[in-house]
Amino acid sequence: QKEVEQDPGPLSVPEGAIVSLNCTYSNSAFQYFMWYRQYSRKGPELLMYTYSSGNKEDGRFTAQVDKSSKYISLFIRDSQPSDSATYLCAMSAAGTYKYIFGTGTRLKVLA
Amino acid sequence: EADIYQTPRYLVIGTGKKITLECSQTMGHDKMYWYQQDPGMELHLIHYSYGVNSTEKGDLSSESTVSRIRTEHFPLTLESARPSHTSQYLCASSWGKEGYTFGSGTRLTVV
Numbered sequence A: 001q002k003e004v005e006q007d008p009g010p011l012s013v014p015e016g017a018i019v020s021l022n023c024t025y026s027n028s029a030f031q032y033f034m035w036y037r038q039y040s041r042k043g044p045e046l047l048m049y050t051y052s053s054g055n056k057e058d059g060r061f062t063a064q065v066d067k068s069s070k071y072i073s074l075f076i077r078d079s080q081p082s083d084s085a086t087y088l089c090a091m092s093a094a095g096t097y098k099y100i101f102g103t104g105t106r107l108k109v110l111a
Numbered sequence B: 001e002a003d004i005y006q007t008p009r010y011l012v013i014g015t016g017k018k019i020t021l022e023c024s025q026t027m028g029h030d031k032m033y034w035y036q037q038d039p040g041m042e043l044h045l046i047h048y049s050y051g052v053n054s055t056e057k058g059d060l061s062s063e064s065t066v067s068r069i070r071t072e073h074f075p076l077t078l079e080s081a082r083p084s085h086t087s088q089y090l091c092a093s094s095w096g097k098e099g100y101t102f103g104s105g106t107r108l109t110v111v
Helices: none
Strands: A004-006 A013-015 A021-023 A030-038 A045-051 A054-058 A061-066 A071-076 A085-093 A105-110 B004-007 B012-013 B020-026 B031-037 B044-051 B055-056 B076-078 B087-094 B106-110
Touching: A004 A085, A013 A021, A021 A045, A021 A085, A021 A105, A045 A054, A045 A061, A045 B106, A054 B020, A061 B087, B004 B087, B012 B020, B020 B031, B020 B106
Parallel strands: A013 A105, B012 B106
Antiparallel strands: A004 A021, A021 A071, A030 A045, A030 A085, A054 A061, A061 A071, A085 A105, B004 B020, B020 B076, B031 B044, B031 B087, B044 B055, B087 B106
């Protein structure tokens, strides 16, 4: 079993929709959580960083962490065609700078 | 402008050749990483460094080697390229836990 599970998609939504992207994990030691966006032929770009449980909001993006369920989410409000990309979750335990990445979810926002 | 640079962006090379993938960052980050990314698969850590003259192998076995003689430079070398090395290689750097900055990647094809 992989430490981090992420549905690869593709997920297609109409412009303006609210998008929910999710990851589950098995290691209860994970405390640091990140979401990256990766456009085709580019490197991943950090979107959100969260420590421990709770919510964090940045513009149209909201990250949620539920440590009791070992589940993290990224919500995108008012989705735009420019949001079409692959979204990667990543997580890390205390005492290490190494992150474990999910496989990524490919999102397509249709105009 | 602070950034992380990878060269070349694309490389097609014959079996048995020695190659070096370059990675440089201008942010003064002490930690640097090399990841391998195949389509539909999660990023796999192949090497990391927490400072000058410090290098470690990552979680994915790799026939490559790295060096860290200067803070800003973290090249990856393959002594004898094989078709199984065909992949995208991503370099990243960080200061703490608050996320990595990735380069644009090198897409390597070994024929």
